[in-house]
Amino acid sequence: MAVIDTLGLPNTTGRRPLIVAQVVDALGTGLFLPFAVVYFHAAKGIPLTTVGLMLSAGALLSLPAGPLGGRLIDRIGPRGVLVASNLIRVLTFTAYVFTDTPWQLVLLVTATMWGDSLFRPAVFALVAQVADDGHRARWYAMDRSLRNAGIGAGGLVGSTLVGWGGTSGYTAVVALNAVSFLAAAGLVATWRRTAVPRPAGAAGAAGPVVPAGDGVPAGDAPEQRRGGYREVLADRAFLGVLATVWVFALCDLALTVLLSAYVIEARGLPAWQPGMLFAINTVMVVLAQTALARAVERYRRPAVLQVAAVLWMVSFALFAAVPGEYAGPALGVLVLGMVVFTVAELLQAPTSSALIVGMAAGHLRGRYLGLEELMWSLAKVLAPTVFTWLLARGAGLPWLALGVCCLVAVVLLRRLHRVLPAHVQRETVDA
Structure with missing residues (x-):
């Protein structure tokens, strides 16, 4: 357990x-994600502009999925919604093979x-149910690390299949x-949590966690209390x-939506550089996510998020300062910016995920x-249009806009630091 704790990993016994x-x-996901646009164009013969319209239309039409999924999670529990989200995608990806209309x-x-939109809140809600006291952030960190590793490995396999089979x-x-x-739906649907001993020194470690209801700890099953989005929206x-969250989503999307176009088109740098920057990001997430989550779990969450916002501002300033006429120094600045x-x-x-779960009453x-x-x-709907519009009017404008958004986030988080209860800002951490 000492090694696991040092690496920032949670207790996974029984889970x-x-x-x-x-x-x-x-x-x-990694198998398909890098080829989403190319698949519809190369395998289905659909023009790229039409593919873009298809994806934008799908993003707009799926906006209600998150709020609807949240309501379903509160009514039937996260596991059922998680299984349903996977089964929906089983059907759609199977159907892709048989139609080109x-x-x-x-x-x-x-x-x-x-x-996709049902999957994310369902996973986070299920983690909130099964995680040990004080270790939710570790679970979210581990989930993110594993997903990045899986997506990277899937991308390599997908590239091999496409290169080999056309x-x-x-x-x-x-x-x-x-x-x-x-397979993922089957694993989640058939999982039954047995009694799980808490790690030594855990808060309230008087004995094993006994499952109840939907295979989750007693008291964590969906509560049969009335409440709805009106109650949630009353939480100022x-x-x-x-x-x-919206600001940070835009910051995160800058990596996939903006950076390649900025490096190649706006700065005229070699096309291989964005790929290397993405690799640096992936490796850092896989290797450092859980350990860093453990290192900051003793600090108040709004303060940690403020530091994140400031670091993003620094990285955007570095990206904006990239000297396009000098490839060598430009690469150095880009690498430093990517690390930050x-x-x-x-x-x-x-x-951020642990903060939101901590704020929410169980039934909401x-x-x-x-x-x-x-x-x-x-953010996913707006980012491509806004980023490209700003980039066309000035290479540094997207980074300046993102920096201003981060500054607003710092101010908001400062206020939250004053008004949120202590137990929401920082969970009790196991000794």
Whole structure:
């Protein structure tokens, strides 16, 4: 246990099938994610502009999925919603193989994005149920590390299949993705939590955790209390947190939506550099996420998020200062900016999720997480249009806008530091 604690890993006894399900899910996602646009263009013969419209339409039509999923989580429990999200994607990815009609693909893409939007809050709610006291941030950190590793490995396998099989390789990638979702759904659906001994020194460690209800600890099953989104929206502190979630989602999306276009188009640098920057980000997340989550768990969460926002501001300033006319120095600045960017990401992701779960009453937890997902979905809809519009008007404008957004987040988090109860800002950490 000492080594596990040093690495920042949570106690996984009795919960390993859930971890395997996450890895399988991430491998499948990694198989398809790098080829999402190319698949519809190369394998289905659809023009790239039409593919872009399909994906944008799907993103817009899936906006209600997060809030609806939150309501379902509170009514039936997170595990049922998690299984349903995987089964939806089993059906859609299987159907991709058998149709090349654009309007049918729009429906399938929309359904897939609904499954994606149901998945995230369901996972976070399930983790909130099964995690030991004070270790939710560690679980979120481990989940993120495993997902990045799985997506990276899946991407390598997918690249091999596409390079080896051409169009047939694309079909194999889609079929394997459907199989991965089916396997993940089966693992979660059949898992039954047995009594799990708490680690020595854990808060309230008087004996094993006894499962109840939906295979989760007693008292953590969905509470049969009335409440709805009106009650959630009356939580003014949470509305402030939602604003920071939206800002941080834009910051995170800058990596996938903005950085490559900025490096290659706006600065005229070699096309291989963005790939190397993505690799640095992935390796850092896989190797450092859990250890850093453990290192900061003693600090108040709003303060940790403030540090993340400031570090993102520093990284954006570095990106904006990249000298396009000098490839060598430019690469050095980009690498430094990516390291700082990734540290900010490592601090923000598990901390923000743990903060939201800590704020939510048990019977409203799904709704809180559903609104968090809605903020991410809105950012995904807006980011491509806003980032490209700003980039066309000045290479540094997107980074300046993101920096201003982070400054607003710092101010909001300062207020939250004053108004949130101590137990929300920092869970009791095991000795």
